[in-house]
Amino acid sequence: MSMTMSQKILAAHAGIESVEAGQLIDAKLDLVLANDITAPVAIREFLKSGAKTVFDKSMVALVMDHFTPNKDIKAAAQCKLTREFAGQYEIENFFDVGEMGIEHALLPEKGLVTGGDLVIGADSHTCTYGALGAFSTGVGSTDMAAGMARGVCWFKVPAAMKFVLTGAPSRWVSGKDVILHIIGMIGVDGALYKSMEFTGEGLHHLSMDDRFCMANMAVEAGAKNGIFEINSQTRAYMEEHSKRPYVAYSADTDAHYDEIFEIDLSAVRPTVAFPHLPGNTRTIDECGGVRIDQSVIGSCTNGRIEDLRVAAEILAGRKVAKGVRCIVIPATQCIWLEALEKGYLRIFVEAGCAVSTPTCGPCLGGHMGILAQGERAVSTTNRNFVGRMGHTGSEVYLASPAVAAASAVKGFLASPDELHTDSD
Numbered sequence: 001m002s003m004t005m006s007q008k009i010l011a012a013h014a015g016i017e018s019v020e021a022g023q024l025i026d027a028k029l030d031l032v033l034a035n036d037i038t039a040p041v042a043i044r045e046f047l048k049s050g051a052k053t054v055f056d057k058s059m060v061a062l063v064m065d066h067f068t069p070n071k072d073i074k075a076a077a078q079c080k081l082t083r084e085f086a087g088q089y090e091i092e093n094f095f096d097v098g099e100m101g102i103e104h105a106l107l108p109e110k111g112l113v114t115g116g117d118l119v120i121g122a123d124s125h126t127c128t129y130g131a132l133g134a135f136s137t138g139v140g141s142t143d144m145a146a147g148m149a150r151g152v153c154w155f156k157v158p159a160a161m162k163f164v165l166t167g168a169p170s171r172w173v174s175g176k177d178v179i180l181h182i183i184g185m186i187g188v189d190g191a192l193y194k195s196m197e198f199t200g201e202g203l204h205h206l207s208m209d210d211r212f213c214m215a216n217m218a219v220e221a222g223a224k225n226g227i228f229e230i231n232s233q234t235r236a237y238m239e240e241h242s243k244r245p246y247v248a249y250s251a252d253t254d255a256h257y258d259e260i261f262e263i264d265l266s267a268v269r270p271t272v273a274f275p276h277l278p279g280n281t282r283t284i285d286e287c288g289g290v291r292i293d294q295s296v297i298g299s300c301t302n303g304r305i306e307d308l309r310v311a312a313e314i315l316a317g318r319k320v321a322k323g324v325r326c327i328v329i330p331a332t333q334c335i336w337l338e339a340l341e342k343g344y345l346r347i348f349v350e351a352g353c354a355v356s357t358p359t360c361g362p363c364l365g366g367h368m369g370i371l372a373q374g375e376r377a378v379s380t381t382n383r384n385f386v387g388r389m390g391h392t393g394s395e396v397y398l399a400s401p402a403v404a405a406a407s408a409v410k411g412f413l414a415s416p417d418e419l420h421t422d423s424d
Contacts (some may be wrong), residue, residue, distance in 0.1 A: 001017075001018040001020065002252040002253075002254045002255045002256065003019065003158040003251070003255055004082070004162075004195060004251045004252075004255045004256075004257070005195075005196055005197055005227050005229065005231070005250065005251045005253075006135050006157075006158060006197065006224075006225060006227055007019050007021075007134075007157060007195075008230050008249040008251075009022070009118055009133060009135040009153060009249055009328060009384065010025060010027055010118070010119075010157055011086055012116070012247075013027035013028050013029075013030075013118040013135075014027040014028075014035060014248075015028075015072075016025065018257060019157045019312060020157060021157055021158065021159035021160075021161070021256075021350075022156065022157060023156070023197070024038070024154065024155070024156055024157075025154070025155050025157060025169055026152050026153070026154050026155075026158060027118055027152065027153060027154075027155055028152055029059070029118055029119065029120060029147055029151050029152060029153055030059065030060060030113075030117040030119060030412060031059050031060075031107070031112060031113060031117060031119045031120075031380050032061070032120055032121070032132075032144060032147040032151075033060070033061040033062070033107065033119070033120075033121040033122070033123070033126065034057065034061075034062055034063075034073070034082075034121065034122040035061065035063050035064065035065050035066050035103055035123055035284045035322060035325065036063075036064040036065065036066050036067055036068060036077065036078050036082055036145050037066045037067070037177060037237075038061050038122035038141050038144065039078075039081075039082045039085075039121060039140035039141075039144075040078050040081045040082060040257045041122075041144040042122055042141040042142070042144040042148065042357040043081060043085045043145070044081065044141050044317045044410040045126065045141060045144075046145040046148055046149060048083040048151060049145065049146075050062075050212075051145075051148075051149035053089065054089050054091070054148045054149065055147075055148065055149060055150055055152075056151060057089060057091055057092050057104030057150065057242070058092045058422075060081055060089075060091050060093065060148055060262075060357075061091075061092070061093040061094075061095070061103070061107060062085075062086050062095070062097065062400065063089055063094050063095045063100055063101070063102075063103035063106060063107075063268060064082065064083075064093045064097065064100050064121065064371070065100055065101065065106075065359060065360050066094075066102050066268075066359070066360045066364065066366055067359075067360075067366050068080075068097050068100065068278040068359060069097050069357065069359075071366065072123075072369040073108070075172050079096070081348060081380070082094075082117065083096065084257050089362070090194070090333060091111070092175040093110070093112060093421075096258070096355075098209070098254065098333070099333060099341070099357065100233055100289070100332075101331055101333055101335070101358045102299065102300045102303060102331045102334025102358055102359070102360055103123065103280075103300065103333065104123075104125055104126070104128040104129075104212070104216060104300035104302055104332070105137045105212070105300055105331035105332050105335070106332050107312070108128075108129065108131075108212065108237075108241060109127070109196060109241060109248070109332055109334060110241070110243075111134070111243040111244075112242040112243065112244070113132060113134055113242075114132060114238050114242035114243075114244050114246040114249065115132050115133035115134060115192060115230050115242075115246030115247055115248055115249075116131075116134065116246055116247030116249055116334070117129065117134040117135070117136070117246075118133070118134070118135050118136075119134055119136035119137075120136070120138070120139045120143065120153050120386050121137075121138055121139070122136060122138070122139060122140065122141045122143075123138055124138035124219050124299075124344035125138065125216050125217075125219060125256055125300055125382065126138045126139075126218050127215055127216065127218045127223065127225045127226050128212055128216040129215070129225075130213040130215035130218065130225050130226040130227035131208060131211035131214070131215040131228050131234075132147060132228075132230075132234060132238060132246075133227060133229065133230040133234060133248060133249065134227070134239070135225055135227065135230060135356075135360060136194075136207075137224055137225045137309065138219065138366070139153065141201055144169060144340075145408065146168065149160050151201065152372075153374040156161060156193070157254075158193055158194050158195045158197070158223075158225070158316070158389070159193075159194050159258050160194055160196075160197050160255070160256075160257050160258065161186075161191055161194050161195070161197065161223075161257055161258055161259045161260070161261070162193040162197050162199065162257040162259070162260045162261070163182065163196060163197065163199070163200075163204030163261050163263055164168040164199055164202075164261070164262045165178075165198060165199070165200040165201075165203055165206070165259065165263050165265055166200055166201060166202045166261070166262060166263070166264050166265065166326060167202055167205070167264045167265040167266035167267070168202065168205040169205060169206075169265040169266065169268060169271065170171055170266060170268075172270055172310075172400075172402045172403075172416050172417065173259075173268050173269065173270060173400075174210055174211025174213070174272075174307075174400045174401070174402065175206055175213040176210075176213050176214075176217075176225045176282065176301065176302055176380065176398075176399070176401070177268055177269070177270050177271045178206070178210070178214060178263065178265065178268055178401050179213065179218075179220075180217075180271040180272070180273050180278065180281050180398065180399075181218055181263070181268045181269075181281065182261075182263065183217065183270050183273070183278050183279045183281065184271065184273070184279055184280070185261075185281075186221055186261075187221070187279050188220060188221060188277050188278060188279040189199070189212070189221070189222040189286030190221050190222065190279075191218065191221040191222050191223035191396030192222035192223075193222065193223075193224050194222075194223055194224060194258065195215060195223065195224055195225050195227060196218045196221065196223045196225070196226040196227070197227050197228075197229075197257070198211075198214065198224075198226070198227070198228045198248050199228075199229040199251070200262075200263075201290045202263070202264075202265045203228065203229065203233075204231065204232075205265060206245075206265075207233070207306055207420075208233055208234070208237045209304040209305070209306040209307065210306075211228050211234075211268060211408050212304065213227075213229060213301050213302055214237065215227065215228065216227065216300055216301045216382060217278065217301060217382050217409065220278040220279075220383065221278075221279075222346060223234075223292045224344045227307065229250060230248040230249075230250075230283070232246075233375075235353070246302055249298070250407055252350045257350055262411055265337060266351075269283040269284060269285060269289050270284040270400060270402065270403050270415055270416075271283055271284070271397070271399075271400075272284065272287055272378070272383075272397050272398065272399045272403060272413060273397065273398035274394075274397060275384055275386075275395040275396060275397065276385055276386045276395075276399060277384065277385070278382070278383065278384060279304070284399075284403060284414070284415040285308060285415075286312055286414065287413040288413075289413065289414070290376065290397065290412055290413045291376065291378045291411065292324060292377060292378050292407055292408075292411065292412060292414045293323070293325065293371070293376055293377065293414065294324065294325045294326070294327070294371065294375065294376070294377040294378075294379075294396070295320075295324060295325070295327070295376060295378050295379070295404045295405070295407055295408035296324045296326075296327050296329070296361075296362055296369055296378075296379040296380060296404065297311050297326070297327070297328045297329070297360075297364075297380050297387075297401050297404050297405060298327070298329025298330065298331065298356070298363075298379060298380060298381075299329070299331070299360065299363045299381040299382065300331065300360070300377075300382070301380060301382040301402050302380035302381075302400065303329055303330055303332075303335065303358070303380075304331055304335060305330075305335050305338050306330070307372075307401040308335070308339045308344050308401070309342070309344065309402075310402050310405070311328065311348070311401045311404070311405040312339075312343075312344040312348065312424040314344075314345045314402060314405040314406055314409070314416050315347055315348060315351040315353070315408070316351075318354050318409050318419070319351055319412030320351055320352035320353060320408045320409060321408065321409060322411075323375060324411050325349075325354070325360070326351070326352065326353040326354070326355045326405075327353065327354050327356060327361070327369045328348045328354070328355045328356070329355075329356040329359060329361055329368070330355075330356075330358055331358055332358050333358060334406045335358070336397045340351060343349065351409075353408070356368050359416070360376075362379075362381075363378050363381040363382070363383075363388075363389070364383075364388065364389075364402050364412070365388060365389050365390050369389070370387065370389065370390040370391075371389045371390030371391055371394035371396075372390065372391055373392075373393035374391075374392060374393055374394065375390070375391070375393040375394045375395075376394065376395045376397065377389055377394070377396050377397065378395075378396075378397045378398075378399050378403065378404050378407045378408075378413060379397065379398060379404065380398075380399065380400065380401050380404050381397050381398065382398070383396075383398075384396035384397065384398050396401040397413060399413070403416070406418065406419055
């Protein structure tokens with residue numbers, strides 16, 4: 001039976017020859033993860049079940065990244081519970097303040113996920129690891145608890161959509177613009193419970209950071225997962241980072257896809273998602289100078305070194321506009337150090353930005369940049385739902401690091417190209 005990339009991974013982990021869309025299977029897991037918000041719920045369910053040990057202490061990852069360093073007593077209690085569980089059950093991959101990072105940037109960096117893996121996480125953006133050719137998806141905390149105990153999870157095999165990427169993106173266009181363009185095209189439920197599979201010669205013009213961003217936001221189109229065909233860039237990344245051998249799965253030439261889209265990357269413009277859905281997109285040319293109060297550059301979507309490089313290139317020698325708060329959040333400690341060594345952090349500080357330790361921070365309305373009623377933020381995060389970053393009367397505009405940095409300088413939604421017309 002012909003299969004897609006995702007279906008081949010699921011079949012291999014279920015120990016069967018083939019699977020088809022809609023089939024229910026049990027499959028062995030390569031990694032189970034949670035964070036300081038979702039882990040405590042899973043831990044309580046794990047303990048309630050009577051489980052005596054985790055299935056493999058090297059294949060569970062717990063990352064304290066959402067409200068850390070702890071913002072309040074409740075957050076401290078969440079982390080304390082998780083910390084104690086990690087100690088009691090000898091969880092090898094427990095990442096706390098000082099060594100943590102945003103989970104979906106940290107785990108690939110640490111080599112804990114590799115091509116062909118099957119990964120679940122109690123976080124919807126677990127689909128990030130599809131950039132490495134893995135099948136990864138978010139689950140509820142109860143499934144997370146069962147996964148920690150048994151090393152197995154049930155799946156309904158998803159149908160698939162194919163995105164054939166051609167051409168090369170123009171300057172200032174990144175993976176964030178591409179995925180926002182796609183979500184705007186198909187809608188926030190356009191890939192509901194399907195696998196979004198990315199292939200085509202255009203992949204060679206997308207960096208790994210671009211791909212992590214795009215796979216991360218597959219869930220914003222309703223997808224079960226996003227996955228990229230493994231090519232030379234993927235192999236180079238995994239040879240540098242991965243702690244285990246990888247497996248490269250390719251879709252069969254006659255695999256069935258519910259829909260096939262061809263995306264010419266050269267035609268994609270810098271794209272912004274207006275409130276209050278990631279699918280409410282406009283090109284930067286259609287934004288009409290929307291005034292902003294805050295710019296956030298970071299998150300599991302866009303806090304990697306390439307994102308910071310682009311922001312630093314734009315902010316170098318410039319100042320954040322008066323009345324605008326610009327917050328920069330490197331996604332991991334390693335990224336923070338690299339940004340320091342390359343001089344990016346100095347550029348940010350001299351431009352008038354606040355630079356944070358790695359954290360999810362304001363992305364989910366946690367801390368480090370909450371919005372008041374009536375305030376607007378342009379953000380490189382992945383969701384702009386009502387109240388996502390603070391007050392229900394605030395607004396979030398999703399954009400790339402290039403647009404977020406240029407907007408911080410101009411004081412309104414702006415393209416980096418607009419800065420070159422300034423006298424500065």
